[in-house]
Amino acid sequence: MSYGLINEMFEQKMKLIHKYLIKLGCSQDNAEDIVQDTFYKALKYIDGIQSDKMSSWLFKVAINKYYDLCRKNNRHIHMSIDEDIFKETLHDSKLVEDFILDLEQKEEILKALNSISDIHKNLLVFKYEMGLSYREIAELLDINENTVKTYLFRAREQFKKVWRDRFEK
Structure with missing residues (x-):
C-alpha cells in the first residue's frame, strides 16, 4: 500500500x-x-x-x-445542536418563527436522544445524523451488518419509547 x-x-x-x-x-x-x-x-x-x-x-x-x-472533567456526554444551517435561512419573521419552533423541537429530540443508552445514541447518530450506511457503521464498529440492523431497530424502539414517555406525561 x-x-x-x-x-x-x-x-x-x-x-x-x-x-x-x-x-x-x-x-x-x-x-x-x-x-x-x-x-x-x-x-x-x-x-x-x-x-x-x-x-x-x-x-x-x-x-x-x-x-x-x-x-x-467530570462531564456527561451530550449531543450538540448545529444551528448554523438554520440561521443561514432567516430572512423574514415567518422564518424566524419557524427557526424558533425548529430549535425547540430539536432541543426536545436531543433531550430524548441523550437519555437513551450510549450505544443506541451512537447508532442513531451514525445512521440519521451522519448518513452512514449499514455497511459503514458495521465497519466502523467492527460488527456484522445484520447486527447493526438489529441494534438500530432496538435503538429506534428505545428512542420512540423515551419520546412517547416525554409527551404523555
Whole structure:
C-alpha cells in the first residue's frame, strides 16, 4: 500500500471521527487534539493493527480518548445542536418563527436522544445524523451488518419509547 493511499485513508477516517466527536459535544480544539493523538497512536502501532480492523480501531481509540476527557472533567456526554444551517435561512419573521419552533423541537429530540443508552445514541447518530450506511457503521464498529440492523431497530424502539414517555406525561 502506498504512502499516499494510506494518508488518504487516514484523512477520510479522521474527518469522520472529528465530525462524530463534534456531534457528541466535544469542543473543536479537543476534537482536533483527539484526532491528532489517535493518528499518532495509529502510526505508532500500525504494524500491530489488522488492516481490516483499522477503521474500528481508530474509532474506538478516539472515542475512548473523548470518554477519558469527559471523565477527567467530570462531564456527561451530550449531543450538540448545529444551528448554523438554520440561521443561514432567516430572512423574514415567518422564518424566524419557524427557526424558533425548529430549535425547540430539536432541543426536545436531543433531550430524548441523550437519555437513551450510549450505544443506541451512537447508532442513531451514525445512521440519521451522519448518513452512514449499514455497511459503514458495521465497519466502523467492527460488527456484522445484520447486527447493526438489529441494534438500530432496538435503538429506534428505545428512542420512540423515551419520546412517547416525554409527551404523555
